[in-house]
Amino acid sequence: MSHHTIDLTNVFYTYPDGTTALRNLSLHIGHGEAVAIVGSNGSGKTTLLSHLNGVLFPTEGAVNIGGYPVVKETLSHIRRTVGMIFQNPDDQLFMPTVYDDVAFGPLNLGYPPLEVEKRVMSVLKTVGAYALKDRPPYRLSGGQKRAVAIAAVLAMDPAILVMDEPTAALDPLARRKLITLLHTFSHTKIIATHDLDMVLDLCKRTIVLHNGTILADGPTLEIFRNKLILEQAGLEQPFSMQNCPVCSKS
Amino acid sequence: MIKLKSTWLDLRTIDDLAAQNTFIHSLNSCTKLVTTLAFILFVTSFSNYEVTSLIPLLFYPVALMSLGNLPYKPIAKRLLLIAPFIVFIGLLNPIFDKAPIAKLGPFLITGGWLSFLSITIKLLLTVTSALILVATTGMNSICSAMAQIGVPKPIVIQILFMYRYLHVLLEEFLKTNQAYDLRSFKTTGIHYKAWGSLLGQLLLRTMDRAQRIYQAMLCRGFDGKVPLRSAASWTKKEYVYLLFCLFFFLFCRFINIPQTLGRLLTGGFQ
Numbered sequence: 001m002s003h004h005t006i007d008l009t010n011v012f013y014t015y016p017d018g019t020t021a022l023r024n025l026s027l028h029i030g031h032g033e034a035v036a037i038v039g040s041n042g043s044g045k046t047t048l049l050s051h052l053n054g055v056l057f058p059t060e061g062a063v064n065i066g067g068y069p070v071v072k073e074t075l076s077h078i079r080r081t082v083g084m085i086f087q088n089p090d091d092q093l094f095m096p097t098v099y100d101d102v103a104f105g106p107l108n109l110g111y112p113p114l115e116v117e118k119r120v121m122s123v124l125k126t127v128g129a130y131a132l133k134d135r136p137p138y139r140l141s142g143g144q145k146r147a148v149a150i151a152a153v154l155a156m157d158p159a160i161l162v163m164d165e166p167t168a169a170l171d172p173l174a175r176r177k178l179i180t181l182l183h184t185f186s187h188t189k190i191i192a193t194h195d196l197d198m199v200l201d202l203c204k205r206t207i208v209l210h211n212g213t214i215l216a217d218g219p220t221l222e223i224f225r226n227k228l229i230l231e232q233a234g235l236e237q238p239f240s241m242q243n244c245p246v247c248s249k250s
Numbered sequence: 251m252i253k254l255k256s257t258w259l260d261l262r263t264i265d266d267l268a269a270q271n272t273f274i275h276s277l278n279s280c281t282k283l284v285t286t287l288a289f290i291l292f293v294t295s296f297s298n299y300e301v302t303s304l305i306p307l308l309f310y311p312v313a314l315m316s317l318g319n320l321p322y323k324p325i326a327k328r329l330l331l332i333a334p335f336i337v338f339i340g341l342l343n344p345i346f347d348k349a350p351i352a353k354l355g356p357f358l359i360t361g362g363w364l365s366f367l368s369i370t371i372k373l374l375l376t377v378t379s380a381l382i383l384v385a386t387t388g389m390n391s392i393c394s395a396m397a398q399i400g401v402p403k404p405i406v407i408q409i410l411f412m413y414r415y416l417h418v419l420l421e422e423f424l425k426t427n428q429a430y431d432l433r434s435f436k437t438t439g440i441h442y443k444a445w446g447s448l449l450g451q452l453l454l455r456t457m458d459r460a461q462r463i464y465q466a467m468l469c470r471g472f473d474g475k476v477p478l479r480s481a482a483s484w485t486k487k488e489y490v491y492l493l494f495c496l497f498f499f500l501f502c503r504f505i506n507i508p509q510t511l512g513r514l515l516t517g518g519f520q
Contacts, residue, residue: 094463104470108475
């Protein structure tokens with residue numbers, strides 16, 4: 001496997017309505033890193049993620065994935081490398097059954113049918129959704145939908161996983177299962193989220209976004225200990241780092 | 251609102267019936283689609299005033315429902331839903347067409363009433379057969395069968411996506427409607443002034459969602475082609491079923507069975 005790094009250099013992005021969502025953003029993410037992108041609503045997290053697989057192109061600056069610039073010509077390669085898991089799994093599960101949905105990517109990549117079937121079965125087993133394979137997506141619970149959406153992306157064998165709010169709208173048990181599952185992946189992971197406790201569990205590095213720029217970038221624990229930065233970014237320390245409300249009030 | 255929601259849940263029950271394992275369910279989807287289309291074609295090919303020779307065709311839906319182990323209730327419920335349409339389509343016939351056709355004791359039967367009855371029977375037959383098709387085959391298999399018999403793929407995909415997102419759209423509408431209900435006091439239903447913005451909201455949200463779905467598709471290598479599962483192949487069973495059905499339809503179409511039977515019987519008594 002080649003080294004799957006992510007480089008953004010001086011990226012600016014302005015939406016057609018004139019809102020500037022990213023301002024002079026530069027970052028480097030190395031191979032196999034697990035990085036959290038945190039920030040308040042509207043800080044530019046989703047816009048940033050959209051740049052990583054060419055859903056959006058920077059108005060200014062450049063995005064580089066594994067040595068390839070993200071431009072129209074390299075899109076098919078980039079989209080194969082970067083697996084994107086959307087915030088709302090309903091947007092991602094558009095095929096009539098779970099099996100068809102997971103097979104959609106590999107079939108588009110032109111794998112032979114037998115290979116597609118093998119892949120689909122194997123990723124469905126990985127995420128624990130094998131029994132759901134013939135169900136229509138609207139018959140799944142939130143946690144199941146999320147698992148299938150992840151399977152659909154894994155089936156394309158991406159080197160980099162990009163996730164937008166993976167734990168949003170999940171019940172505690174489904175959330176824990178997801179975190180355990182994500183732990184088992186050796187991919188480069190980029191997770192945009194408000195769930196800072198999950199970040200503590202999963203990501204060694206955290207990038208704090210504020211108004212479309214990077215406010216802080218460093219080891220997760222260090223950043224979460226710095227209340228000043230968190231406050232400035234519209235965030236709060238994760239619950240597991242706050243004092244216990246029962247035994248000791250600070 | 252609760253009523254709207256239950257109607258919707260009902261809609262899926264027809265599709266759920268397709269997950270059974272009977273002789274009819276085991277037939278390949280293409281066969282069933284072709285047979286249903288042929289049935290509809292035959293039924294609609296009868297003349298406007300035909301009533302008696304349509305009756306034997308009732309055998310087809312009844313036989314399918316019993317062979318396919320389908321409950322009568324949900325299908326009858328759907329038929330009730332379309333009943334108003336039938337009435338409106340045929341309503342004016344008895345008024346405009348007053349030509350007398352037959353006399354039944356003191357009652358004069360006009361052409362209008364006859365054609366009204368004919369339309370009703372035809373609609374009942376065609377709609378029931380379509381419902382049975384969904385209940386024995388399921389939407390997804392019907393779509394792959396459509397692709398196989400040559401319906402343009404974009405149309406098939408439109409239908410599939412529509413069916414998939416109907417649920418999401420309706421849920422969104424119900425939520426909006428509930429939010430409206432909770433904050434509009436005294437009124438029942440939606441005030442006509444609010445319809446515009448409610449529907450506008452829904453449209454904008456739908457467009458946003460379409461954009462996101464398209465992006466999700468692009469992310470997984472979409473290049474204009476949606477891979478559809480192909481329908482199962484034809485075996486002897488399918489050919490026999492199709493031939494038998496076609497023969498039965500032809501028989502009903504060209505021989506007025508009730509009339510012939512009646513003649514035979516009355517002839518026998520003479």
